[in-house]
Amino acid sequence: xxxxxxxxxxxxxxxxxxxxxxxxxxxxxxxxxxxxxxxxxxxxxxxxxxxxxxxxxxxxxxxxxxxxxxxxxxxxxxxxxxxxxxxxxxxxxxxxxxxxxxxxxxxxxxxxxxxxxxxxxxxxxxxxxxxxxxxxxxxxxxxxxxxxxxxxxxxxxxxxxxxxxxxxxxxxxxxxxxxxxxxxxxxxxxxxxxxxxxxxxxxxxxxxxxxxxxxxxxxxxxxxxxxxxxxxxxxxxxxxxxxxxxxxxxxxxxxxxxxxxxxxxxxxxxxxxxxxxxxx
Numbered sequence: 149x150x151x152x153x154x155x156x157x158x159x160x161x162x163x164x165x166x167x168x169x170x171x172x173x174x175x176x177x178x179x180x181x182x183x184x185x186x187x188x189x190x191x192x193x194x195x196x197x198x199x200x201x202x203x204x205x206x207x208x209x210x211x212x213x214x215x216x217x218x219x220x221x222x223x224x225x226x227x228x229x230x231x232x233x234x235x236x237x238x239x240x241x242x243x244x245x246x247x248x249x250x251x252x253x254x255x256x257x258x259x260x261x262x263x264x265x266x267x268x269x270x271x272x273x274x275x276x277x278x279x280x281x282x283x284x285x286x287x288x289x290x291x292x293x294x295x296x297x298x299x300x301x302x303x304x305x306x307x308x309x310x311x312x313x314x315x316x317x318x319x320x321x322x323x324x325x326x327x328x329x330x331x332x333x334x335x336x337x338x339x340x341x342x343x344x345x346x347x348x349x350x351x352x353x354x355x356x357x358x359x360x361x362x363x364x365x366x367x368x369x370x371x372x373x374x375x376x377x378x379x380x381x382x383x384x385x386x387x388x389x390x391x392x393x394x395x396x397x398x399x400x401x402x403x404x405x406x407x408x409x410x411x412x413x414x415x416x417x418x419x420x421x422x423x424x425x426x427x428x
Contacts, residue, residue, distance in 0.1 A: 191221035246271035327366035
């Protein structure tokens with residue numbers, strides 16, 4: 149255990165957090181920026197004396213539970229969490245489940261992509277953010293319950309899956325989706341949400357159950373996507389997937405080739421907007 153470096157690291161992480169960031173009143177009598185030591189201790193559920201000794205480099209070796217509590221209280225990133233565990237001579241605990249919190253920069257990116265349908269997927273295949281053109285292309289996500297915005301549940305319990313085996317796009321997408329979900333299952337073995345999703349969809353879809361039992365593992369990457377929109381007609385699109393590593397999320401973008409009928413249809417969709425959202 150590197151006590152001195154841990155002390156320096158804890159002090160630096162405490163200093164960068166404003167009280168408002170963790171729901172505490174700022175007050176007017178703070179001599180230094182950041183949280184007070186007693187505030188970090190309270191947020192982490194430990195005694196003030198114990199936390200002070202850690203910051204002074206004279207505390208006992210913290211347990212994995214204490215390290216996890218400190219990481220949450222200090223709002224550490226995954227990299228910082230791993231670093232803190234390393235300083236204590238402990239391997240970092242695996243994350244309990246996929247992050248559903250979309251980084252502000254990604255939200256801003258979606259807002260600026262007014263000519264490109266785009267949405268954000270969690271590792272559990274939940275659509276957790278989207279722009280208006282993605283809603284116009286696919287469906288009105290805002291009108292759906294959050295649990296229904298899951299791509300696996302959506303595909304395997306919807307009508308498109310009936311084309312499995314006859315339509316190469318549907319077949320490839322379905323197999324890739326199951327392989328991606330299995331990879332996430334391996335990264336988050338303690339996540340009850342993924343386990344419940346697998347059990348639920350397998351109970352409704354014999355095809356999903358068969359594909360899951362095949363054990364294929366893979367990460368979803370770019371592909372081609374073809375769909376028919378009820379207003380603008382046929383769309384042949386490039387589907388690109390950008391990885392957000394710190395949250396284990398993907399930004400999915402749909403683009404069309406300039407000069408093609410699909411490109412013109414996408415431009416029309418931008419004008420039509422969300423007037424008709426019945427597409428699947």
